[in-house]
Structure formats: C-alpha cells, structure tokens
Amino acid sequence: MMHCSIVIVGGGPVGLSLALRLAHQGKDVTLIDQGLDKRSDGRVLALAISSQQFLAQLNAWPHNLVTAIDCVEISHRGLGISQITAESVGLTHLGYTVRYSDVCQAALDQVSQNDRIRLINAEVIRVNDGMEYATVFYRDEANSDQIITTDLLIMAEGGKLLNDYPKKIKHDYQQMALVAEIKTAEPNNGKAYERFAGSGPLVLLPFNDNFVMVWSLPTAQAQQLQSDESSLVELLNGEFTNRLGGVKFLSKPVCFPLRLTQIKKRVFKRMILIGNSAQVVHPVSAQGLNLGLRDVQVLSGILAKNKKIELTDICVFDQLRDKDASAVINFTHFLATKLESKNKIIGHLRGAGIIALSNMPPVQNFVARSLIFGI
C-alpha cells in the first residue's frame, strides 16, 4: 500500500489549481481524476478578475482564449435596469469569460509538467477518514483495485462521491440551465446581461464576438426547447434578444441540472472538502468556480504555515470559508428564486431593488466587490 503526504481527489479547475499552488510551496501532491479530458463540456464560465489573477499566478490562465467583461446589465421586464461597470468599481475589467475546458486544460498542462505532482488517471470508489491517516480506494486504468493512505485528503470531486454527506442547505430548483453559443445582430461590446423576465433567469455572457446564453428554465421546458430550435429562438427574442437585433444559434443547446447544496462541515479528521464538493450554486450569479478558487487560496494559505500537516492548523478552514460561501449562496438563491417570482408585490419590490441598486453606487459597489473579491 502506498502512503502520500497529500492526496487530492478531483482534477477539475479547483483540484488542479490547488495541486499547482501546493507544489509551488514545495509540497508533494498526488492528484486522482477519472476524466481529465474536458473537451466535451460546453460550459463557458464568467470569472471575476480576482480568479483570473490567481490562475495567472499559477500560469494556468489561457490568455488567448478569453473575453473581457466590462459591464453587467441587470434588468427585468418593465421595472428596472441596473448597470455595473468596471470603471464604477475602479477596475480595468469586471472579469472574463472562458471555456471550462480551456481553464482545465491550461491548469492540466502545468500540472503535467510539475515534478512534485503525481497524476493518477483513475476512478475513486470510496474514501475513509481517520485520526492517523485517510484512505483512498480507487480502480486504476487496468481495472484493478488500489489503495493509498494519506496525511491529508482533499476532496475536489464536485460533490458526486460524497453526495450523501450531511448538508446545511439542499435545494432542487427543478430547473435546467440551457447553454448555447448565440449571435445577435448587435455586437456584445464587452457587456453581460442578466434578465429576469418571468420564465427563468437568463444570462448572456460576451464570448469572442458573440454571446453564451445560460437560461435557467423549468426542467421539462428546457428539455423541450433543447430539441426545438425555432421555438427557442422565438421565445428568446420575445424575452430579450429582440432588443439586440434578434438571435441566431451557433451551437446546439446543452442542458445542465441545477441545484443548491452546502455541506454541513468542510473539515473532518484528515479530510477537507473544497469547491463544488463543499457547495454547488445556481449559475445565475456566475459564482461557483469563483468561490471554489477562494477555497483554494485560503486552504493553501493555511497549509503554507507548516511543512507537516497539523490537524490544529486545518481545523480553522471551515470558519474561514463559511462567511464568504454563505453570503454568495444566499445572494445567488435570492436571484434564482425571488427575482423570478410571479407575485405582483414581489415583482414591484424586486423592481424597486434593481432601481435602488442602480441609484445607490455604494450598494452597487459593495455587491460588485463582494462578488469579485469575496467577503
């Protein structure tokens, strides 16, 4: 049986960037993932400038494959429009859009070249936590079962393997995000749109010369529209894109199920949960990976203090991450549910809220800065 100092399960953007950060600190890391080739994942992510800066420090930012976001416009039918610009919060750009697969590949290229990181392509079947060590059971490429023990096990597997761990919050939105690349007659000018029109939050992200649509719709409707492009075009134009001169689809829409989960605790004995293993949020606020990368920064900061893994050091991680994660989760859940309410009073309040946001630069500045830099 092999023993390793640190094992990370999951080589998504969170696990890969943590491996790089720890290797830069002189630590030896073993990373296990079952599906490192992400080319079939159609997601395009909006990442805050703080996330871009962090990935660039790790040489894991795909500079030539990104699009800058300079303005976000939030609106809902008939009641209010609010704009947050990079200038209004004192930044050159608010953030960038980038393909999920390109971020993963840029980080994987660095990981593959780093002698301190051992990469294992395998499916983890089970993990055990313990006072002396944690244990990872995995099935290797030759389909034979293997076991590794470790001083510290970091779970960055997106929450799938530990799905049944106790949750503080669990909510099924009964929605799917319909994601596709679209072209509008008007150019994007670096502007992202968030639209609350009643059928489900619609996000348009500038990407290259076009937009990526992330439309959260009731599951049955999303599945039906996925295979009926002309109805989708008609509905989308009616809801919003007529004002941009009409829409054309450049890619086939793909569906992602939407849920909210927040784990009850992130730190066990020798096992820590980060990224989507700790929290999964609705994409309406584009915050999932931004939160995960802040998990990486805080955890690597804690581990930098000592060469040896000390349980007394790592137990503070939960406390250090709870406030930021809870604030983002509450804000996102509010956007995903309350702003779409068909109730007239709530409709007027949300209109007032959006108008207030646009008229109150300090509030707007606080919201924008919290989402960009965390709390």
Ligand SMILES: Cc1cc2nc3c(=O)[nH]c(=O)nc-3n(C[C@H](O)[C@H](O)[C@H](O)COP(=O)(O)OP(=O)(O)OC[C@H]3O[C@@H](n4cnc5c(N)ncnc54)[C@H](O)[C@@H]3O)c2cc1C
């Ligand atoms: C439609 C959509 C749009 C989004 N938009 C945004 C956005 O604009 N901005 C933003 O910040 N976030 C966004 N997100 C959220 C973002 O994608 C996630 O927060 C982010 O991918 C989490 O990264 P992760 O590394 O924690 O987990 P994941 O990306 O889920 O990676 C988990 C890794 O673990 C591996 N794995 C899983 N199980 C096992 C196992 N048993 N054995 C071995 N390996 C395993 C997988 O192969 C994978 O590589 C969006 C999400 C969706 C669905």
